[in-house]
Amino acid sequence: MPQQYPFSAIVGCEADHLDPMGLALILSTISPEIGGVLIRGEKGTAKSTAVRALAAVLPPVDVYEGDRFSIDPDDPSAVSLDLPDRDAATRTSRPVRLVELPVGATEDRVLGSLQLESALSKGEVTFEPGLLARAHRGILYVDEVNLLHDHLVDLLLDAAAMGRATIERDGISVEHAARFVLIGTMNPEEGELRPQLLDRFGLTVEVVAPREPGRRVEVVRRRLAFDADPFTFAASFAADEAALRARIGQARARLAGVKLSDNALAAIARVCAGFEVDGLRADIVTARAAVAHAAWAGRDTVTRADIRQAALLALPHRRRRNPFDAPGLDEDLLDRLLGDEEPDPDDTPPEPPTDDPAPEDRPPEDSDSADQPDTDAPQPDTDTSQPDAPPPGPQDQAEAPLDVPPPLPPELGNDQPSGEGTDKIAAAAAPYRPRLFAVRGVGAGSAGRRSRALSTQGRRIGAEPATSGAGSLHLVETLMAAARHQTPHAGGRRRVQLRAEDLRVATREGREANLILFCVDASGSMAARKRMTAVKTAILSLLLDAYRRRDRVGLVTFRRTGADVALPPTGSIDIAAARLEELPAGGRTPLAEGLELAAKVILRERVRDPRTRPLLVVVTDGRANAGADAVARAERAASGIARLGVSTVVIDSEAGPLRLGLARRLASVLGAEHVAVDAVSAQALTGAVDAWRERPTLPAAENGAA
Incomplete structure (x- = not known):
């Protein structure tokens, strides 16, 4: 197995100098209930490298040998299809798994499906677990998550919301635990993420390449050293990796004892309301991230710094009302909403502010501040030497007629000659819901919501030979294809003889992207x-x-x-x-x-x-x-x-x-x-x-x- 690039060797992911990406990844592993991390950034910013290196610095997990569902031996309510008798199972530990979900994966590969070999050869209904079962108590990583097909997005939404995966297909009815840290990476230049899945990510970070020459030199130096001798390079960071792993374990142990006072909760609610985020998931995620940050910092009480850092990671992607809104957070507004004081550790919530200040807070009526302007603020131009009227404001300029030259003859239109005149830039108004324009005919493109197409999702319109391996098995058409070569049997019943060329998969008509x-x-x-x-x-x-x-x-x-x-x-x-x-x-x-x-x-x-x-x-x-x-x-x-x-x-x-x-x-x-x-x-x-x-x-x- 090739050597993995060490997490602590990534510039910005050192334990004592974590950048937002490294901090978000660490917090999500300390408290998986946060809901995972979405990393947005340009090409070549070590997004995938950091995620793949994360699993190596996490403490191992206890499991049962041979259990494909990785249930927790310390959880008496956990159930595994592989363990009919838990008392006879052998307990062991293994490293945390990092399971990658390809954007082109099929639904049965993600959820699991009927094991065809057992069904056709032995007549047994056996469930083959999918990637969600393998990722339980680990990390599920989706590279280019913004390119994930909609039907896979729906599966992730259900699993992330319920913590369980339910399979009802091909005569199988199975339910198993599926709690994992969901991590996605994406390049915004290749498209945005579906809003429902975007909200499921607890934290989000924007990653850009460092602009300081010194940091860029250090990145290149470390990468070249790793490529030249991966094992020696990894060994040089082994102590840092072990220290980071121990600190994560200590933060997990401290997590349950961190106190989140009512005053801290009030500050979180004030911040979320001030930024007008939708729903209450932002409040919950910010609170969990603040507690995890306090545990990571070695504190037993959530402070203002913990809340501020949690808000910077949990709120930016929840403020976007449409895909044209730029992500980000106004840090000046955040500081004003948090105030200068630390949250009081006692449980007495602060008094709500009133619009009318107390008498002692009012300025004296004879105070100079009531009459004097702020000397630091820009002063209006009081020059009255110009006899003409003042120039029009922005609104007046917008209503002023454009300086357009006389129109040309109709056969030429009203265009200006090349190189003459002044270009005009007009702004768009608020968008509306447009009519649906679709491509004629039936295509076979990637899943979308515009034009008719043959796809793996949609209504079933027929069947075809299972040459590509994609699609769900069409049992009736398979049996009809096999019936042509069955031979009569004189005595008793016997199983249907199936050949590979008999298999048929359903042909479905859905919608494609264009x-x-x-x-x-x-x-x-x-x-x-x-x-x-x-x-x-x-x-x-x-x-x-x-x-x-x-x-x-x-x-x-x-x-x-x-x-x-x-x-x-x-x-x-x-x-x-x-x-x-x-x-x-x-x-x-x-x-x-x-x-x-x-x-x-x-x-x-x-x-x-x-x-x-x-x-x-x-x-x-x-x-x-x-x-x-x-x-x-x-x-x-x-x-x-x-x-x-x-x-x-x-x-x-x-x-x-x-x-x-x-x-x-x-x-x-x-x-x-x-x-x-x-x-x-x-x-x-x-x-x-x-x-x-x-x-x-x-x-x-x-x-x-x-």
């Missing part, structure tokens, strides 16, 4: 503030919908004389939203170049992942006017995309009483669905249908009926 590629017109004809605000709001709403449906997104923009890939296809919706926010508008409309670049991106992604089907969303008013034969070249590019068989939606941004209908014509060439920008909202569509239903019914004569 690549949503936005091709956005950022020319001068889009630069009007209200128009670009409507466009950005529609795209932002579709981005939020793509996040919920587990899609990947990309962004192509075109303006002036060319097109640009503003965002290569990615799973990070918040990065797409940031690129959209800073998108300027101005110049001519190179529609052909935008469509051609979008086609190149789609073809490149088909080579990378042929199973992921794209949905092209073109946002434009259709006014192609950059270069010679701009309209003809745009139509040729649109015809090329249509020949690729790409499902396309054209969102028409044209507004005003006089409309040319060029975007509708473009949609016809693309074979695309044409949608006005104000009809992207699901509420707008529902309102139109309701208005049609509620229209007054005319008499037959007025109706033209005979």
